[in-house]
Amino acid sequence: xxxxxxxxxxxxxxxxxxxxxxxxxxxxxxxxxxxxxxxxxxxxxxxxxxxxxxxxxxxxxxxxxxxxxxxxxxxxxxxxxxxxxxxxxxxxxxxxxxxxxxxxxxxxxxxxxxxx
Numbered sequence: 429x430x431x432x433x434x435x436x437x438x439x440x441x442x443x444x445x446x447x448x449x450x451x452x453x454x455x456x457x458x459x460x461x462x463x464x465x466x467x468x469x470x471x472x473x474x475x476x477x478x479x480x481x482x483x484x485x486x487x488x489x490x491x492x493x494x495x496x497x498x499x500x501x502x503x504x505x506x507x508x509x510x511x512x513x514x515x516x517x518x519x520x521x522x523x524x525x526x527x528x529x530x531x532x533x534x535x536x537x538x539x540x541x542x543x544x
Contacts, residue, residue, distance in 0.1 A: 473506055480516050
């Protein structure tokens, strides 16, 4: 799946496994024995959750697969009762707006970049 994201290129399978292991919710989409999509969320279970890394294989985009992953994450027990769900995305704002996410002008994303 790394080839379907800009952030996944060059990352090891072991590191991606650790990333998913540390998530409160993980949803995967399979076609026979092939992983064709996934998404994840971090959550405190009551106040805040963040959706991350929703990825669908390029040739399967535009067929409702991304929506299926997002809806599964939103209904996951770690996310479904939190009062506010945030979303981290770089390129697909229009897709998430169709699902109901809105731009938030009151909060700012800040970052410490620790890339080596």
